[in-house]
Amino acid sequence: MKKVIWWLRRDLRLHDNPALRAAVDRAGEVIPVFIWAPDEDAEWGPGGAQHWWLHQSLKALDQSLRRLDSRLVLRKGGSLTELRSLLQETRATGVFWNRLYEPAAIKRDTEIREALRADGHQAESFNAGLLYEPWTQATLKGDPYRVFTPFWKSCLKGPEPAAPEAAPQAMPTVSSWPDGIELDALDLMPRRDWYRGLGEAWTPGEAAGLARLEQFLDDGLAHYDEKRDYPAVDGVSRLSPYLHFGELSPRTAWQAASARRADSGCERGGEAFVRELGWREFAHHVLFHFPQTPTRPMDQRFEVFPWRDDPGGWLGAWQRGHTGIPIVDAGMRQLWQTGWMHNRVRMIVASFLVKNLRLDWRHGARWFWDTLVDADLASNTMGWQWSAGSGADAAPYFRIFNPVLQGEKFDPDGGYVRAYVPEVRKLPPRFVHKPWAMPAAEQAKLGFEIGVAYPEPLVDLKTSREEALAAFKALPGR
Numbered sequence: 001m002k003k004v005i006w007w008l009r010r011d012l013r014l015h016d017n018p019a020l021r022a023a024v025d026r027a028g029e030v031i032p033v034f035i036w037a038p039d040e041d042a043e044w045g046p047g048g049a050q051h052w053w054l055h056q057s058l059k060a061l062d063q064s065l066r067r068l069d070s071r072l073v074l075r076k077g078g079s080l081t082e083l084r085s086l087l088q089e090t091r092a093t094g095v096f097w098n099r100l101y102e103p104a105a106i107k108r109d110t111e112i113r114e115a116l117r118a119d120g121h122q123a124e125s126f127n128a129g130l131l132y133e134p135w136t137q138a139t140l141k142g143d144p145y146r147v148f149t150p151f152w153k154s155c156l157k158g159p160e161p162a163a164p165e166a167a168p169q170a171m172p173t174v175s176s177w178p179d180g181i182e183l184d185a186l187d188l189m190p191r192r193d194w195y196r197g198l199g200e201a202w203t204p205g206e207a208a209g210l211a212r213l214e215q216f217l218d219d220g221l222a223h224y225d226e227k228r229d230y231p232a233v234d235g236v237s238r239l240s241p242y243l244h245f246g247e248l249s250p251r252t253a254w255q256a257a258s259a260r261r262a263d264s265g266c267e268r269g270g271e272a273f274v275r276e277l278g279w280r281e282f283a284h285h286v287l288f289h290f291p292q293t294p295t296r297p298m299d300q301r302f303e304v305f306p307w308r309d310d311p312g313g314w315l316g317a318w319q320r321g322h323t324g325i326p327i328v329d330a331g332m333r334q335l336w337q338t339g340w341m342h343n344r345v346r347m348i349v350a351s352f353l354v355k356n357l358r359l360d361w362r363h364g365a366r367w368f369w370d371t372l373v374d375a376d377l378a379s380n381t382m383g384w385q386w387s388a389g390s391g392a393d394a395a396p397y398f399r400i401f402n403p404v405l406q407g408e409k410f411d412p413d414g415g416y417v418r419a420y421v422p423e424v425r426k427l428p429p430r431f432v433h434k435p436w437a438m439p440a441a442e443q444a445k446l447g448f449e450i451g452v453a454y455p456e457p458l459v460d461l462k463t464s465r466e467e468a469l470a471a472f473k474a475l476p477g478r
């Protein structure tokens with residue numbers, strides 16, 4: 001009877017998994033395999049927070065498979081080498097997997113497909129990760145899109161994404177299992193215990209992702225459009241890591257949200273949420289067509305932008321949340337403690353790094369890469385290039401966020417900064433976003449001293465804004 005390998009990567013789920021579905025439909029035996037091969041993308045292998053997530057996610061998936069009398073075989077090494085030896089050991093005839101869209105993954109998977117076929121094996125890939133694969137959309141001239149709105153219109157004009165498929169009720173039995181290694185042998189768990197907060201904030205895995213989707217649809221979707229910019233409020237879905245690791249199918253999220261849009265009161269929230277799923281699609285479209293953008297500005301004029309050499313500890317102060325700007329520090333501490341940061345605050349901290357501190361956006365992208373549980377090469381690159389003003393559909397460089405005004409607008413009673421920056425907790429609302437402006441007498445009354453209890457801002461917001469504008473105006477072509 002035909003036997004195939006289901007090669008899992010970032011599709012760590014049983015529901016709506018086309019490679020699994022094809023394997024179950026076409027083979028009498030299916031061997032689920034995950035190969036840990038971080039060296040195959042030395043530049044953008046998973047960061048620290050993602051190691052933690054992956055460990056939990058693989059464990060959860062193995063438990064789900066065992067409930068169906070199957071299991072996850074873990075291997076470590078080169079993907080092609082491991083697949084070849086698995087094919088030999090098990091006498092399987094083919095390998096099925098779901099596609100990834102990062103440049104290094106595309107190159108590797110193409111080589112593997114060709115090598116396996118040359119060996120006489122079946123090698124087939126499927127789409128589990130996107131609503132619209134990057135090559136399916138093009139402008140009238142046949143070019144890739146660089147602006148979100150026409151991209152998204154083009155997606156919505158075409159056929160709807162395929163309906164998601166249910167998880168199989170049963171897995172075909174396997175007559176003899178190949179050897180695998182223990183999860184701990186992948187050595188994914190961080191050595192230092194900084195990840196404790198991640199465990200308090202998150203439950204990785206397919207079941208938790210589906211439950212979070214249901215909870216968000218019930219409690220959050222109706223008001224998503226109104227609440228999504230307020231970081232103190234539970235107004236967003238927090239589905240990003242589940243989508244990144246493929247524990248939640250984007251088609252499942254899309255279809256469930258689209259269905260709820262018909263409910264009274266959910267129309268606007270539903271539309272706004274589906275549009276955000278569209279930004280995820282756009283990010284993958286841009287990365288696919290502009291594969292250099294994780295490290296090079298998309299707008300080439302920015303190649304000569306005069307990024308500042310760190311004058312001494314600015315980057316470290318930003319990373320640790322000690323810039324003296326409460327909303328920035330709250331965001332950076334939320335990131336460190338929970339592996340995630342609210343989107344509005346991501347934009348604020350990024351703008352502060354690249355515009356007020358004028359430090360290269362690539363420093364910020366790297367730090368996010370290591371600390372976010374949802375770190376995603378497409379979305380992170382787009383977010384950072386957008387913030388720097390050099391990317392697709394980027395914020396115009398002259399629109400520089402004022403973090404105090406942003407804080408006052410989107411965290412009006414200071415609940416968010418108070419949660420993450422205890423140093424300013426007792427300050428009255430009118431100073432919680434700008435403690436340095438509090439008169440000395442008032443500071444004394446509260447037993448608070450700026451520069452002692454909490455740092456002075458690293459830079460003056462007005463001067464640094466003007467310097468950034470001057471640097472931008474000096475770019476060629478301005």
Ligand SMILES: Cc1cc2nc3c(=O)[nH]c(=O)nc-3n(C[C@H](O)[C@H](O)[C@H](O)COP(=O)(O)OP(=O)(O)OC[C@H]3O[C@@H](n4cnc5c(N)ncnc54)[C@H](O)[C@@H]3O)c2cc1C
Nearest residue numbers: 236237238239240276277279280343374375376379380383
């Ligand atoms: C500097 C910067 C870096 C970022 N890095 C990442 C990253 O590494 N990984 C990541 O998934 N997102 C990134 N984003 C986008 C966005 O901040 C997160 O997707 C969002 O905060 C995740 O929270 P959520 O699931 O509650 O989002 P929701 O608001 O509930 O949105 C639902 C889903 O839509 C997608 N989405 C929403 N906004 C965006 C966006 N702007 N770009 C792409 N997809 C989006 C995400 O998959 C998200 O889970 C970044 C944004 C910025 C400004």
